[in-house]
Amino acid sequence: MKEIRSRNPFTRSLPYILLVVLSLPIILGYLWILVSTFSTRCYGLIPVDQQGNYFKGLTLSNWAFLYDKSKTLNASIWLLTLNTLIIAIGLTVGVVLVSMMAGYALSRIKFPGRKSFLSLTLILHSFPSVTLLIAIYFVLRWIASVPVIGRGIPLIGGFGYNTLGGVILVSIALQLPLGIWLMKGFFDNVSWDLERAALIDGCSRWRTWWQIMVPQIKPGIAALSIFSFMEGWKSFLIPYSFMTSQTKATLSTLLNEMLSETSPVNYGTLAAVGLYQLIPVLVFYIFTQKYLLNIFAGGVKGTA
Amino acid sequence: MQVELVNLTKKFMGVTAVNRINIDIKDGEFVAFLGPSGCGKTTTLLMVAGIYKPTEGDILFDGVRVNHLPPKDRDIGMVFQSYALYPHMSVYQNLVFSLMLKKRPKTEMQAEAQRVADIMGIGHLLDRKPGQLSGGQQQRVALGRALIKKPKLLLFDEPLSNLDARLRISMRSEIKKLQNSLGITSIYVTHDQIEAMTMADRIAVIKNGVLQAYTEPEELHDRPRTLFIAEFIGNPPMNLFDVRLEDSGGKMYANLGEGIKLEIPPSRKPKVEPRGSVKMGIRPQDIIIDNNSDLRTEILLIEPMGRDDLIVCRVGNIEIHFLVDPVLKLKRGDSVGLKFDMEKAQFFDTETEKSLLWQ
Ligand SMILES: Nc1ncnc2c1ncn2[C@@H]1O[C@H](COP(=O)(O)OP(=O)(O)OP(=O)(O)O)[C@@H](O)[C@H]1O
Ligand SMILES: [Mg+2]
Numbered sequence: 001m002k003e004i005r006s007r008n009p010f011t012r013s014l015p016y017i018l019l020v021v022l023s024l025p026i027i028l029g030y031l032w033i034l035v036s037t038f039s040t041r042c043y044g045l046i047p048v049d050q051q052g053n054y055f056k057g058l059t060l061s062n063w064a065f066l067y068d069k070s071k072t073l074n075a076s077i078w079l080l081t082l083n084t085l086i087i088a089i090g091l092t093v094g095v096v097l098v099s100m101m102a103g104y105a106l107s108r109i110k111f112p113g114r115k116s117f118l119s120l121t122l123i124l125h126s127f128p129s130v131t132l133l134i135a136i137y138f139v140l141r142w143i144a145s146v147p148v149i150g151r152g153i154p155l156i157g158g159f160g161y162n163t164l165g166g167v168i169l170v171s172i173a174l175q176l177p178l179g180i181w182l183m184k185g186f187f188d189n190v191s192w193d194l195e196r197a198a199l200i201d202g203c204s205r206w207r208t209w210w211q212i213m214v215p216q217i218k219p220g221i222a223a224l225s226i227f228s229f230m231e232g233w234k235s236f237l238i239p240y241s242f243m244t245s246q247t248k249a250t251l252s253t254l255l256n257e258m259l260s261e262t263s264p265v266n267y268g269t270l271a272a273v274g275l276y277q278l279i280p281v282l283v284f285y286i287f288t289q290k291y292l293l294n295i296f297a298g299g300v301k302g303t304a
Numbered sequence: 305m306q307v308e309l310v311n312l313t314k315k316f317m318g319v320t321a322v323n324r325i326n327i328d329i330k331d332g333e334f335v336a337f338l339g340p341s342g343c344g345k346t347t348t349l350l351m352v353a354g355i356y357k358p359t360e361g362d363i364l365f366d367g368v369r370v371n372h373l374p375p376k377d378r379d380i381g382m383v384f385q386s387y388a389l390y391p392h393m394s395v396y397q398n399l400v401f402s403l404m405l406k407k408r409p410k411t412e413m414q415a416e417a418q419r420v421a422d423i424m425g426i427g428h429l430l431d432r433k434p435g436q437l438s439g440g441q442q443q444r445v446a447l448g449r450a451l452i453k454k455p456k457l458l459l460f461d462e463p464l465s466n467l468d469a470r471l472r473i474s475m476r477s478e479i480k481k482l483q484n485s486l487g488i489t490s491i492y493v494t495h496d497q498i499e500a501m502t503m504a505d506r507i508a509v510i511k512n513g514v515l516q517a518y519t520e521p522e523e524l525h526d527r528p529r530t531l532f533i534a535e536f537i538g539n540p541p542m543n544l545f546d547v548r549l550e551d552s553g554g555k556m557y558a559n560l561g562e563g564i565k566l567e568i569p570p571s572r573k574p575k576v577e578p579r580g581s582v583k584m585g586i587r588p589q590d591i592i593i594d595n596n597s598d599l600r601t602e603i604l605l606i607e608p609m610g611r612d613d614l615i616v617c618r619v620g621n622i623e624i625h626f627l628v629d630p631v632l633k634l635k636r637g638d639s640v641g642l643k644f645d646m647e648k649a650q651f652f653d654t655e656t657e658k659s660l661l662w663q
Contacts, residue, residue, distance in 0.1 A: 193384040194390065196353070196375075196382070197389075198390070199354075200353060200376065200378075200380060201401050201453075202405040202406060212390055215390075216391065216392070
């Protein structure tokens with residue numbers, strides 16, 4: 001194929017210049033977080049000390065929040081991290097399990113209402129979750145009144161209002177349409193013959209699903225897991241709306257609280273907590289981006 | 305195992321894919337389902353396998369109705385066109401998967417795997433994944449996987465159509481030999497008539513979900529009951545002409561038009577009263593060069609087919625195909641005389657498309 005390329009170096013570099021200029025605010029934002037995390041004060045991107053000397057005042061004191069509760073509105077950062085982790089893991093497990101089963105059924109089994117179910121989930125997916133908050137609030141309040149399930153489960157508290165489980169439940173529900181469609185797409189790409197061979201070899205339907213079909217869509221499962229984990233880790237709206245007590249908050253809600261404090265905001269600590277929340281995501285992303293790309297490639301790479 | 309299909313019918317949302325098919329298969333018999341794409345061969349096979357439930361009709365194994373038996377309880381092995389090996393398992397695991405599900409001891413699984421690996425010649429591939437095998441090797445593994453269960457019925461769905469021509473021919477005879485020595489009742493789906501003709505004891509010809517004929521290969525070839533079978537069976541395909549039957553002086557003639565009039569021998573006189581013009585069919589190998597013949601024509605095209613050359617020529621509007629020996633070294637534009645071996649002619653009713661000779 002012949003490459004179409006403009007001779008003029010200016011027109012050739014124009015798209016790049018445009019892209020850099022447009023993403024500059026974001027890049028500067030991240031840079032600012034990084035710099036201010038390690039400095040007493042900042043003038044723009046330049047760290048300064050108390051006396052106002054440029055390029056001075058580098059410090060680790062902003063990271064004191066790791067052991068000093070007073071820096072984070074008296075909430076233990078480790079407890080909040082654990083909470084965030086529980087939400088992320090709970091969301092991932094729930095979404096992946098349900099999507100794998102629902103996606104298989106929608107891909108392979110003919111049942112009345114299959115088409116309408118598919119279009120319904122698509123509509124639900126495009127629903128802004130904010131509009132559902134009040135309705136969900138009432139549902140969670142009701143669940144909370146159910147014995148044991150409401151607020152009697154260890155670790156996640158339960159599935160009612162003001163519990164980790166409640167937040168997980170709501171997040172799963174909101175994430176499911178995407179997950180189900182994704183899994184259905186991956187299952188659609190697996191050959192019918194593979195399944196028939198398994199049935200003839202003596203598998204039950206469940207076993208076929210678990211031992212033959214699921215292994216074929218591993219890349220899809222990996223992608224959905226990563227995606228869901230990150231969704232859960234950074235989620236803000238649902239935990240913010242349905243968890244009121246300090247000890248049950250997450251890293252996102254803590255950041256929000258710190259920002260809206262009435263006393264002068266400590267930007268150094270704020271940036272440090274922000275970076276702290278960001279690190280796992282970055283590390284995770286670096287190691288898993290090849291699986292994430294599968295979501296957009298949307299299929300199993302063909303083996304046999 | 306003896307298999308019987310009785311009025312077997314399958315409808316997909318109102319569309320009839322298989323329409324009241326009746327077939328009986330004897331124990332140890334090798335039956336081919338032959339028909340063009342989309343005629344319902346796979347659908348029929350999958351009903352026999354228990355993957356699809358019949359809309360109507362019955363499937364009997366050894367006289368027992370098995371309509372509602374799940375695939376795993378039918379004692380069958382199946383080989384797919386796409387091989388359908390489990391990509392995430394090694395060849396060994398693929399082979400013994402069915403035994404594993406039956407919780408057989410490990411030593412037995414190893415012994416059985418060795419046995420079929422020896423039969424199929426895949427012993428050196430046991431540790432590989434299917435993705436690391438060639439198409440032919442994958443098909444051998446698939447066949448081994450079907451055989452390891454010692455099934456009472458083997459089902460093949462176009463197992464060779466993804467292989468290259470050479471491999472196809474050698475696998476063809478290999479499967480046939482294997483089936484013969486193991487004596488397993490087999491159904492073999494194909495749209496390749498040569499495959500069906502060379503392998504099968506009996507062939508079921510299917511068109512649009514309807515069974516057209518169910519009989520031995522020679523019978524299909526020599527005594528086609530319908531125009532469809534005559535056109536479909538045989539390579540190169542049969543010549544078909546619209547002819548008018550004429551009586552004169554106690555003899556019967558087929559008038560092809562363009563001044564071609566051929567005498568019909570008594571053995572080929574239509575047994576059914578024909579209505580006006582009929583279709584006459586004659587295979588390319590039954591037309592020979594005879595330079596004393598009045599029927600002269602010029603060669604339009606020569607298609608080498610290996611053992612023979614297929615010659616295309618034209619008399620007026622009538623196109624005639626016939627086979628000649630390549631040693632004759634005929635060239636395009638040569639003028640030749642033709643003789644029809646009318647002892648091999650076929651006649652069909654134009655409207656019903658049924659044979660006028662064999663009913
Ligand atoms: N699951 C299905 N749902 C709806 N229609 C189907 C289904 N399976 C097959 N059909 C239809 O039934 C008819 C027969 O299909 P079938 O697969 O049996 O054909 P075939 O003879 O095996 O053809 P081929 O040689 O192409 O494999 C086709 O018209 C097909 O479109
Ligand atoms: Mg088919």
